[in-house]
Amino acid sequence: xxxxxxxxxxxxxxxxxxxxxxxxxxxxxxxxxxxxxxxxxxxxxxxxxxxxxxxxxxxxxxxxxxxxxxxxxxxxxxxxxxxxxxxxxxxxxxxxxxxxxxxxxxxxxxxxxxxxxxxxxxxxxxxxxxxxxxxxxxxxxxxxxxxxxxxxxxxxxxxxxxxxxxxxxxxxxxxxxxxxxxxxxxxxxxxxxxxxxxxxxxxxxxxxxxxxxxxxxxxxx
Numbered sequence: 001x002x003x004x005x006x007x008x009x010x011x012x013x014x015x016x017x018x019x020x021x022x023x024x025x026x027x028x029x030x031x032x033x034x035x036x037x038x039x040x041x042x043x044x045x046x047x048x049x050x051x052x053x054x055x056x057x058x059x060x061x062x063x064x065x066x067x068x069x070x071x072x073x074x075x076x077x078x079x080x081x082x083x084x085x086x087x088x089x090x091x092x093x094x095x096x097x098x099x100x101x102x103x104x105x106x107x108x109x110x111x112x113x114x115x116x117x118x119x120x121x122x123x124x125x126x127x128x129x130x131x132x133x134x135x136x137x138x139x140x141x142x143x144x145x146x147x148x149x150x151x152x153x154x155x156x157x158x159x160x161x162x163x164x165x166x167x168x169x170x171x172x173x174x175x176x177x178x179x180x181x182x183x184x185x186x187x188x189x190x191x192x193x194x195x196x197x198x199x200x201x202x203x204x205x206x207x208x209x210x211x212x213x214x215x216x217x218x219x220x221x
Contacts, residue, residue, distance in 0.1 A: 003033045003034050003035060003100075003182070004033075004034055005031040005032065005033060005034075005059055005100050005185070005188075005191055006031065006032065006033075006034045006037050007029050007030065007031060007037070008029075008030045008031065008032045008036075008037055008040060008055040008058050008103065009030075009037075009055065010034075010037045011037050011038050011040070011041035012040065012041040012044050012045075012053075014044055014052055014053070015040060015041070015044050015052070015053045015054075015055060016052060016053070016054045016055070016108060016112060017029070017030050017054070017055050018030070018054060018055065018056045018057070018221075020201050020204065020205065021201075021204050021205045021207075021208035022056075022205075022208070022219075022220075022221040023056075023057065023205070024057055024060060024064065024068055025057070025059070025060050025061070025064050026198065026201045026202055026205055027061075027064075027188075027192050027193060027198050028059070028188060028191045028192055028193065029191075029193075030055050030057065030058045030059075031058050031059040031100060031191060032058040032059060032100050032101075032102075032103055033099075033100040033101060033167075033168060033182055035167065035168065036058075036100070036101060036103065036166075036167050036168070039153045039154060039155060039167055040053065040055070040103065040105075042153045043149050043150055043152070043153045043155070046149045046152060046153070047145075047149060050109065050110050051107050051108070051109070051115075051145075052107070052108040052109075052112065053105055053106075053107070053108070054105065054106045054107065054108045054114060055103055055104070055105055056103075056104040056105060056106055056124075056163065057097065057103065057104040058097070058100065058102070058103050058104075059097060059098070059099075059100040059185065059188065060095075060097040060098055061098065061185075061186070061188050062094075062098050062184065062186055065085070065087075065095055065097060065098050066087060068085050069085045069087045072085045093169075093170035093180070094169070094170070094183070094184035095169075096164075096166040096169035096170070096171055096172075098184045098185065098186075099168070099169050099182040099183060099184050099185065100182060100185055101166045101167055101168040101169035101172065101181070101182045102164060102165070102166035102169060102171075103155075103164070103165055103166070104161075104163045104164055105146065105150070105163055105165065106124065106146075106163060107142055107146065114220065115142060116139065116220065117135075117139050117142055117143050117146070117162065117163070118135055118139060119135060119136050119138070119139045120135070120136060121134070121135065122218045122219075122220065123220060124163060124220050124221075125161075128160055128161050128162060128163075129159070129160060129162065130143055130144070130147055130157070130162045131143075143162050146162070146163075147162070150165045151165075154167055155167050155172070156171055156172035156174075156175035156176060157175070158171065167181075168180065168181035168182040169181075169182060
């Protein structure tokens with residue numbers, strides 16, 4: 001299906017994007033297939049008034065996905081990395097993110113501050129399965145709420161990532177016993193920010209990472 005990529009927030013003003021300095025992909029806005037953006041809007045409308053959706057990630061180019069794969073192996077080790085990231089060049093089917101079908105989502109409170117769904121752990125990928133006896137009761141309740149809301153509009157969940165949902169990729173097809181809809185997008189250049197903007201964003205992200213390292217800040221990303 002030849003469906004365009006659009007901003008994940010296109011159909012909802014209440015959905016927020018993760019700050020550029022924390023994103024994996026900085027060359028483009030957070031993009032998803034148009035149908036996915038519409039489904040995110042429907043999901044956001046099902047939330048209580050004191051909660052908002054934050055989109056942490058959407059489409060990634062195969063190149064960025066491979067870099068992430070290598071970085072996660074160095075950071076977490078192969079055993080944990082393989083449950084968090086797919087290698088786009090060594091899988092039978094493409095990772096959902098490289099098709100524009102997948103999104104990583106979290107919750108914001110009334111003040112648009114991110115809620116830690118892994119509390120008391122600091123990183124969102126700690127205790128990554130939906131159910132965990134090691135997180136607190138409120139984090140568990142909100143994880144289940146996120147699952148219920150996203151699946152209620154037709155997204156498929158990820159067994160190893162409570163924050164990851166998709167529509168139209170191979171994972172979704174297997175979950176609902178359907179055929180995949182979207183193929184991998186390998187040439188995303190037409191969606192890129194202008195060159196100067198890309199440069200500024202990359203510098204800003206590096207400053208953010210260096211600051212975290214120097215001051216040993218325990219951030220979520």
